[in-house]
Amino acid sequence: MKKSLIAAAGFAFIALSGQAMADADLGKKIYDRAFGRGCGACHDISSNPQLRELIKSGALDREKFGTVLKEGKNGMPKATGQIMSLGPVKKAGVTEEQAIDAVYEYLSK
Numbered sequence: 001m002k003k004s005l006i007a008a009a010g011f012a013f014i015a016l017s018g019q020a021m022a023d024a025d026l027g028k029k030i031y032d033r034a035f036g037r038g039c040g041a042c043h044d045i046s047s048n049p050q051l052r053e054l055i056k057s058g059a060l061d062r063e064k065f066g067t068v069l070k071e072g073k074n075g076m077p078k079a080t081g082q083i084m085s086l087g088p089v090k091k092a093g094v095t096e097e098q099a100i101d102a103v104y105e106y107l108s109k
């Protein structure tokens with residue numbers, strides 16, 4: 001009984017860590033491919049918001065990030081339709097929230 005519990009916990013851990021890695025990987029694909037040239041086409045320009053730094057400093061939480069992706073903001077186009085139409089996203093079969101999580105996860109690293 002004890003042994004099987006430990007084994008189950010081990011499997012859960014492996015499954016969870018595998019999932020987290022897959023998410024960041026998918027997030028990178030989204031970041032590199034959305035809008036054809038990727039989010040970086042605009043966000044790697046220093047006058048536009050520096051997403052990694054904003055997330056790491058705590059200035060851009062997951063909720064705000066998701067809202068901007070869904071609704072757009074001034075020069076920032078709505079992105080969720082774009083994201084959901086990408087090949088790797090379709091292949092992963094994730095929901096819109098999971099796809100946003102993946103990009104956020106990637107940018108948090």
Ligand code: HEC
Nearest residue numbers: 034035038039042048049060065068073074075076077079
């Ligand atoms: C066409 C250029 C362009 C592309 C492509 C683009 N963005 Fe943006 N983004 C902007 C601009 C400009 C702003 C600043 C909007 C403002 O605050 O006026 C912005 C703002 C944001 C913000 C809000 C930052 C904040 O602190 O308010 C997030 C989050 C964001 N972009 C994420 C993304 C992601 C993720 C992608 C790729 C899926 C992406 N953007 C693609 C131009 C772009």
